[in-house]
Amino acid sequence: MSVVAAGVSKWALRDVSFELPPGSVTAMVGSNGSGKTTLLNVLAGHLKPELGHTSIAGRVAYVPQHKPMYKSFRVKDVLEFGRRMNDIWDADRAEQWLNRFRIPRKLQIEDLSGGERTHVVLALALGSRPDVLMLDEPLAELDPLARRKVMRELLTEVNDKGMTLIFSTHAVGEIAGVADRLLVLSRGRLLVDGDADELLEEHVLYTGPHASTSPVEGHVVLAKHGRAQSSFLVRSGGQRIDEPWTARYVTLEELVVAHLERDL
Numbered sequence: 001m002s003v004v005a006a007g008v009s010k011w012a013l014r015d016v017s018f019e020l021p022p023g024s025v026t027a028m029v030g031s032n033g034s035g036k037t038t039l040l041n042v043l044a045g046h047l048k049p050e051l052g053h054t055s056i057a058g059r060v061a062y063v064p065q066h067k068p069m070y071k072s073f074r075v076k077d078v079l080e081f082g083r084r085m086n087d088i089w090d091a092d093r094a095e096q097w098l099n100r101f102r103i104p105r106k107l108q109i110e111d112l113s114g115g116e117r118t119h120v121v122l123a124l125a126l127g128s129r130p131d132v133l134m135l136d137e138p139l140a141e142l143d144p145l146a147r148r149k150v151m152r153e154l155l156t157e158v159n160d161k162g163m164t165l166i167f168s169t170h171a172v173g174e175i176a177g178v179a180d181r182l183l184v185l186s187r188g189r190l191l192v193d194g195d196a197d198e199l200l201e202e203h204v205l206y207t208g209p210h211a212s213t214s215p216v217e218g219h220v221v222l223a224k225h226g227r228a229q230s231s232f233l234v235r236s237g238g239q240r241i242d243e244p245w246t247a248r249y250v251t252l253e254e255l256v257v258a259h260l261e262r263d264l
């Protein structure tokens with residue numbers, strides 16, 4: 001395993017455990033204050049857990065949410081900084097990232113837009129040739145097209161270099177087809193930890209006449225009742241159901257929202 005958290009508790013975080021295989025892409029989602037940043041800081045070694053431990057195999061690069069960089073530096077100074085600060089430095093890889101997003105090297109960091117700054121910190125992180133790249137809300141300041149492009153390019157980096165990627169995001173609708181693993185945090189606890197495709201296969205929404213109990217066996221994630229209708233999101237593995245009930249798979253976004261809503 002390239003990333004392991006075992007019984008981690010810190011501030012809001014309570015007993016969080018998971019293992020991420022090498023080369024995996026994990027999206028960490030959850031409500032505000034659920035502990036995503038805390039968990040990334042613990043994994044990156046910036047915070048010491050109160051309980052539990054973490055381990056990461058290989059070199060780690062961590063891009064925090066606030067993207068710390070010297071504002072008076074020009075982009076090319078940042079690259080030089082990267083070269084001097086890292087024992088291993090892949091200048092081509094950093095340059096290529098900046099080229100892909102057409103970032104001018106002569107501008108100072110303070111003159112860049114928020115999105116452009118994101119590209120600079122990502123270039124810095126990738127230039128250090130990480131085995132594990134951890135990003136705290138990397139998409140937050142990017143426009144919708146740039147978000148898609150960044151994720152696509154990051155996936156290329158994962159596939160070409162065998163890197164493990166873990167990122168937190170609120171853009172739940174954009175993780176389908178990107179993340180192969182999903183971690184859902186709520187109030188400091190890990191609600192969901194699994195393979196994204198398997199989770200999608202397991203969760204089925206059953207809709208039918210008003211009923212107090214689910215029409216199928218399995219863990220009911222969320223039940224909703226109208227005057228004449230009930231719906232149950234069940235982690236059932238997709239069982240057959242007779243009319244008048246209908247069944248359909250849900251999107252990752254629906255799945256995440258249902259788990260978070262249940263835990264409110």
Ligand SMILES: Nc1ncnc2c1ncn2[C@@H]1O[C@H](COP(=O)(O)OP(=O)(O)OP(=O)(O)O)[C@@H](O)[C@H]1O
Nearest residue numbers: 011012013030031032033034035036037038039185
């Ligand atoms: N120094 C601290 N001491 C105690 N609790 C803290 C400290 N710093 C942060 N917290 C708490 O830890 C909780 C989790 O915060 P964290 O920033 O990890 O959440 P998050 O999931 O990243 O939120 P968001 O989505 O809003 O960025 C919050 O309730 C926060 O107040």
